[in-house]
Amino acid sequence: PGGTDVTTYRGTHTYPGPGVYAIQMEDPNRNEGVLNMLSSVETPFMIQSLLVIDPQAGHNSSAQLLNPARENACLNQDWVHNPAAFDPDGDALTYSLVACRGFNGDFIPSYVYPDEVSAADDVFEIDPVTGALTWEAPQIVGEYNVAIKIEEWRDVQGQMVKVGEVIRDMQIDVQVCANQPPELTPMADTCVLAGTLLSFPVTAIDPDGDPMVLSALGGPMSEVVHEANFDANTAGEGLFEWAPECAEIRSEPYQVVFKAQDWGATVQLVDIESRRISVISPPVEGLGAEPIGPSMWLTWEAHSCLDGVESALEDGAVHDVHRRPASEATDWTPGPCEVGIPAEEGYTFVGSANGLDAVGFVDEGELDFGALYCYRVVTRYGDGSLSVASDEVCAKVKKDLPVMTHASVQTTGPSDSVWVAWSPPTELDTVAFPGPYAYTLSVAAEGDEWVSLDETLPAAELLALDTGQWVTMLDTDSLQWRFKVALHSAGALVGESQPASTPWLEITANDNELSLDLRRGSAWQPDSFLVERRAGPGEPFVVLDVVEELPYVDRGLVNNRALCYRVTEYGSYDATTIPAPLVNRSQEACAAPFDFTAPCPPVLAVEPYCELELDTLAWGPSTACKDDDVVAYRVYWSPFEGDTLQLWRAFESSGVAVAAFNAQGEEGSMSGCFCVTALDSLLPGPDGTLRRNESLCSDTVCVDNCPVYDLPNVFTPNGDPFNEQFVPVQWRAVDRVDVQVHNRWGERVYQTEDPNLGWDGTYLDTGEPLPEGVYFVTTTAYTIRLEGIVPLKFASEIRLVRGNTLSTD
Numbered sequence: 128p129g130g131t132d133v134t135t136y137r138g139t140h141t142y143p144g145p146g147v148y149a150i151q152m153e154d155p156n157r158n159e160g161v162l163n164m165l166s167s168v169e170t171p172f173m174i175q176s177l178l179v180i181d182p183q184a185g186h187n188s189s190a191q192l193l194n195p196a197r198e199n200a201c202l203n204q205d206w207v208h209n210p211a212a213f214d215p216d217g218d219a220l221t222y223s224l225v226a227c228r229g230f231n232g233d234f235i236p237s238y239v240y241p242d243e244v245s246a247a248d249d250v251f252e253i254d255p256v257t258g259a260l261t262w263e264a265p266q267i268v269g270e271y272n273v274a275i276k277i278e279e280w281r282d283v284q285g286q287m288v289k290v291g292e293v294i295r296d297m298q299i300d301v302q303v304c305a306n307q308p309p310e311l312t313p314m315a316d317t318c319v320l321a322g323t324l325l326s327f328p329v330t331a332i333d334p335d336g337d338p339m340v341l342s343a344l345g346g347p348m349s350e351v352v353h354e355a356n357f358d359a360n361t362a363g364e365g366l367f368e369w370a371p372e373c374a375e376i377r378s379e380p381y382q383v384v385f386k387a388q389d390w391g392a393t394v395q396l397v398d399i400e401s402r403r404i405s406v407i408s409p410p411v412e413g414l415g416a417e418p419i420g421p422s423m424w425l426t427w428e429a430h431s432c433l434d435g436v437e438s439a440l441e442d443g444a445v446h447d448v449h450r451r452p453a454s455e456a457t458d459w460t461p462g463p464c465e466v467g468i469p470a471e472e473g474y475t476f477v478g479s480a481n482g483l484d485a486v487g488f489v490d491e492g493e494l495d496f497g498a499l500y501c502y503r504v505v506t507r508y509g510d511g512s513l514s515v516a517s518d519e520v521c522a523k524v525k526k527d528l529p530v531m532t533h534a535s536v537q538t539t540g541p542s543d544s545v546w547v548a549w550s551p552p553t554e555l556d557t558v559a560f561p562g563p564y565a566y567t568l569s570v571a572a573e574g575d576e577w578v579s580l581d582e583t584l585p586a587a588e589l590l591a592l593d594t595g596q597w598v599t600m601l602d603t604d605s606l607q608w609r610f611k612v613a614l615h616s617a618g619a620l621v622g623e624s625q626p627a628s629t630p631w632l633e634i635t636a637n638d639n640e641l642s643l644d645l646r647r648g649s650a651w652q653p654d655s656f657l658v659e660r661r662a663g664p665g666e667p668f669v670v671l672d673v674v675e676e677l678p679y680v681d682r683g684l685v686n687n688r689a690l691c692y693r694v695t696e697y698g699s700y701d702a703t704t705i706p707a708p709l710v711n712r713s714q715e716a717c718a719a720p721f722d723f724t725a726p727c728p729p730v731l732a733v734e735p736y737c738e739l740e741l742d743t744l745a746w747g748p749s750t751a752c753k754d755d756d757v758v759a760y761r762v763y764w765s766p767f768e769g770d771t772l773q774l775w776r777a778f779e780s781s782g783v784a785v786a787a788f789n790a791q792g793e794e795g796s797m798s799g800c801f802c803v804t805a806l807d808s809l810l811p812g813p814d815g816t817l818r819r820n821e822s823l824c825s826d827t828v829c830v831d832n833c834p835v836y837d838l839p840n841v842f843t844p845n846g847d848p849f850n851e852q853f854v855p856v857q858w859r860a861v862d863r864v865d866v867q868v869h870n871r872w873g874e875r876v877y878q879t880e881d882p883n884l885g886w887d888g889t890y891l892d893t894g895e896p897l898p899e900g901v902y903f904v905t906t907t908a909y910t911i912r913l914e915g916i917v918p919l920k921f922a923s924e925i926r927l928v929r930g931n932t933l934s935t936d
Contacts, residue, residue, distance in 0.1 A: 165237035177292035196297040213346035217377035308396035309387040318464035331363035331387035345383040373435030378512035408514035416522035443509035449474035453499035496526040497702025531627035539715040548595035560616035632713040638724040725820040737833035747783035798832040832860035834910035844888035
């Protein structure tokens with residue numbers, strides 16, 4: 128259209144395997160006289176697409192560019208273009224400007240962007256999200272070539288991975304004209320629920336009063352199952368209507384490019400506005416909740432998109448279930464275009480029902496009996512797109528089974544007692560489960576099998592049964608115990624309570640402090656903790672504090688002096704039918720603080736001295752924290768960057784220290800990476816042996832060698848004691864060499880790997896003296912660098928003189 132030809136090339140190629148492949152099309156010549164490159168008529172036109180074959184990313188189709196690639200411009204008038212890219216796979220697209228390509232697909236060396244041709248302050252740029260390319264405004268008449276890179280990105284295992292790329296290379300023809308471009312009314316992004324109608328007006332005005340043609344481009348207009356419709360008149364008034372269905376649901380929004388083009392003028396100008404439209408999945412309907420014992424059974428109707436979405440979305444689709452306690456009030460409902468559930472609204476993700484065809488889920492979380500819980504369900508598709516949250520449904524967990532309330536250690540020892548209690552099932556259906564009733568208590572050490580204790584005496588009335596029991600002969604000193612109670616009706620099992628564990632006190636020792644924490648295993652919620660301490664067996668417990676959360680740190684203690692602790696937990700259920708607080712005590716545990724705190728990493732500075740082939744290392748305590756027990760340092764070194772640091776030397780010093788590295792050449796190199804650690808005093812540890820703490824390393828500081836390998840240009844093997852051998856003038860930081868000497872006919876007469884050389888002017892094979900003359904030397908010096916052994920290659924000449932007189936170069 129508009130004098131532009133479209134040429135389509137088709138071919139088939141089989142690629143050998145995964146990789147990134149460039150698909151290129153080259154034309155021998157561009158138009159003559161393109162202003163933003165030199166010799167354009169002699170420069171090939173070349174475009175390319177990148178094909179990424181990645182088994183993890185899966186199948187991919189390249190982005191389709193739906194807006195033709197030639198636009199005219201008027202001098203000093205704003206210009207705009209949008210390629211209207213559509214990705215069939217729903218991948219995210221990003222846009223950027225790149226230089227045009229020429230010979231062999233390389234970037235054209237002389238290329239500049241259009242706004243760099245003139246000295247004016249015009250701006251040529253592209254929006255990386257929408258692809259809107261703007262020029263405000265052309266300053267010089269002529270032709271310009273520009274290239275747009277459109278990249279495709281896909282979420283692969285939680286990371287955005289590039290899965291493809293296309294290049295648009297287009298021409299802009301800037302002409303002198305009095306025309307002004309139309310002006311479209313800006314539009315904000317929007318959304319539409321699949322299965323509903325989206326309708327909105329599109330308007331434009333023309334400053335010159337010219338008639339206009341309004342059009343719409345983009346995926347919804349031509350690339351989807353249920354296409355949109357756009358009707359417009361020549362007065363700049365249009366109506367967009369789209370009723371997408373489930374087939375159009377995807378995570379990335381669709382982009383519709385609206386184009387207003389005037390006509391009647393010699394040069395027709397355009398204005399472009401983009402609107403991104405998200406197609407949102409409807410929620411599941413008919414959500415219901417029914418309590419079954421300590422669990423909640425959720426059901427809903429089959430999803431309305433079950434048979435309508437693309438297979439890529441249906442694969443891996445799940446229904447995510449979210450829960451909140453009704454006691455945490457919220458008035459949140461999904462807003463327009465809002466999918467999922469915001470984290471701040473008090474809902475907790477509890478699990479997923481796999482498959483779009485799933486219609487139920489069992490919440491087996493730690494639910495409180497008698498508490499009211501509210502649920503919403505969000506559908507999550509295979510591409511990560513979310514539905515609107517479902518309507519909320521609330522239900523109360525019935526108390527139709529016993530509820531554990533106590534598992535409290537009374538005394539600590541190898542054969543002692545625990546008080547175990549529970550609350551009776553006050554909401555049991557006694558018609559379905561008639562008496563007589565009985566309880567059976569079971570016990571197990573943590574990690575062991577359950578052992579049933581004696582069944583209680585039956586009673587005709589459920590509430591007449593005892594709901595507590597002392598359990599004796601338990602090792603409460605070294606084992607944590609679990610308990611559960613079963614209810615029997617007329618000799619048949621009704622069900623069991625959730626288990627409850629004795630609070631297990633764990634103590635972590637550190638320098639002058641002990642950290643106390645509880646390992647829990649009970650369904651009730653902890654509200655506060657009473658912390659007590661005593662100096663030893665037989666001494667009374669003293670209350671230290673009441674805190675709302677653990678761990679609790681007891682500070683200011685004397686190292687190596689043991690103390691004993693116990694913690695009492697005060698807890699509750701959300702249900703008002705269970706009295707609170709629930710008081711449960713841990714076992715008594717004793718520990719002594721030890722110094723396990725390492726000093727802060729010290730500060731290190733390294734100063735290299737190339738001429739001396741040594742480094743000066745200086746280090747000292749960090750000013751970031753106060754360490755009053757640093758008594759020694761360790762210096763670590765690795766010869767190459769990336770190697771494992773090894774201990775170089777230890778220093779017994781508490782203050783600032785200095786050391787020279789390779790001072791006598793003992794290390795063979797001054798290069799390497801260094802770090803320093805600080806050590807504190809030697810003190811007895813928990814087992815009585817002396818130990819000390821070592822800090823983390825300081826910042827690692829690396830220095831490089833300064834390799835030198837200088838060769839002379841003359842030597843005189845004539846029998847006097849001077850200059851008898853071909854040896855380096857100076858060398859350092861060289862591991863080995865490959866030095867070869869050739870005569871004028873190319874014959875090799877000498878070779879060595881010894882950096883000291885020591886050639887006396889004799890032939891390599893026979894040892895016979897060689898005649899005077901100029902010999903050619905090729906040298907590869909394998910220098911010792913921080914990155915490893917690096918070859919340094921060069922060529923030179925050596926003049927062999929045997930006479931007693933010499934005129935030097």
